[in-house]
Amino acid sequence: MTTSRSKKPKPGAGEACEFARAIKAALGEADGDATKLHRVAQTLVSIAIDGNMAAIKEISERLDGKAGAVRERAEKPASDPIEVRVKWLKD
Numbered sequence: 001m002t003t004s005r006s007k008k009p010k011p012g013a014g015e016a017c018e019f020a021r022a023i024k025a026a027l028g029e030a031d032g033d034a035t036k037l038h039r040v041a042q043t044l045v046s047i048a049i050d051g052n053m054a055a056i057k058e059i060s061e062r063l064d065g066k067a068g069a070v071r072e073r074a075e076k077p078a079s080d081p082i083e084v085r086v087k088w089l090k091d
Contacts, residue, residue, distance in 0.1 A: 027037035034042075048055035 027035065027040065029036055031039055044055050044058065048059050
């Protein structure tokens with residue numbers, strides 16, 4: 001028999017959703033010939049071009065996703081031990 005669990009909303013979740021909707025609405029408003037969201041994106045790209053590492057990281061993670069190399073290495077099992085034999089040659 002399958003039971004259905006209803007998830008209780010997190011405290012303040014309604015306010016967070018309302019705030020997110022307000023931000024999305026504000027970013028979608030026209031600001032001259034572009035939306036405010038477009039202006040924010042332009043600013044992010046500009047400061048990344050100027051060398052701001054936080055902006056560069058934000059853009060790279062938005063485009064390529066977060067780097068998972070460390071996590072992938074941790075999940076892979078260690079390979080079997082390798083036997084190495086050394087033979088000294090006489091001059």
